[in-house]
Amino acid sequence: MNLQETLKLIYQKKWLVFWLTVLGAVLFFDLIVIQEPEYKASAKILVVQKQVSGQDIYTISKSAQYLTRILKEGIYSDVFFEDVLKSPYQVEIADFSTQLKERRKEWQKSVKISIVRDLGLIEVDVFYPQKEKAEQIAWAVVDTLGKNHQFYHGSGQNVEVKVLDNPLVSQNPATIRLWIGTVFGALLGFLVSLGWIFKKGLKINSSLEEAFNKEASFLDGKSDFSI
Numbered sequence: 001m002n003l004q005e006t007l008k009l010i011y012q013k014k015w016l017v018f019w020l021t022v023l024g025a026v027l028f029f030d031l032i033v034i035q036e037p038e039y040k041a042s043a044k045i046l047v048v049q050k051q052v053s054g055q056d057i058y059t060i061s062k063s064a065q066y067l068t069r070i071l072k073e074g075i076y077s078d079v080f081f082e083d084v085l086k087s088p089y090q091v092e093i094a095d096f097s098t099q100l101k102e103r104r105k106e107w108q109k110s111v112k113i114s115i116v117r118d119l120g121l122i123e124v125d126v127f128y129p130q131k132e133k134a135e136q137i138a139w140a141v142v143d144t145l146g147k148n149h150q151f152y153h154g155s156g157q158n159v160e161v162k163v164l165d166n167p168l169v170s171q172n173p174a175t176i177r178l179w180i181g182t183v184f185g186a187l188l189g190f191l192v193s194l195g196w197i198f199k200k201g202l203k204i205n206s207s208l209e210e211a212f213n214k215e216a217s218f219l220d221g222k223s224d225f226s227i
Helices: 003-012 014-034 057-075 078-086 100-110 131-148 178-226
Strands: 039-049 111-116 121-128 159-169
Touching (some): 039 057, 039 131, 057 131, 078 131, 100 111, 100 121
Antiparallel strands (some): 039 121, 039 159, 111 121
16 A cells, blocks of 8 residues: 555544544553552662772773672562561561462562663662552662672672662652553554554455456456457
């Protein structure tokens, strides 16, 4: 299909495009409204490696990136989770699923780790429906990482973990903004409608082309027979 045919087909199906766009917006709006609100507790941790004689800035930067990635994976491990339960911040196994597979998913969903490249900086964001519990989990993660980080990188006393920002919990639940979700849903509905229209248009074109080829073959055969 060329551009003119495409635009013509979209115009013919304009009401389909309109209603699917509206449907996508409404569905995403409803999903955001009915989802359980979660509070966000944030903290920042700096991973510092003691400089060894002969090391340049580039080597230190690469080492910091490696260390933060290792610690990030460590935080998502079962060993780290068990250490969090042992911390004095009242994080309990009942706060998460008792099934190991589901618990791992819940832990990764609740604890989001971001790495600031080249700086050796780890940002910890904890999401939980209860405000107090979100703060407790964040403190437990920060404390556990500070005490047990050597277990994960094996660099001994050459690496220090320092808390730059103590955990701070949001006053209001952290949710996706309604207008962002609504716009995204509308865009998704619009794209789905275009995909359906294009698929239908290609099928129609294919059928017409097949019919034309059959008609052309029939006429050619009839012409040969007359001769």
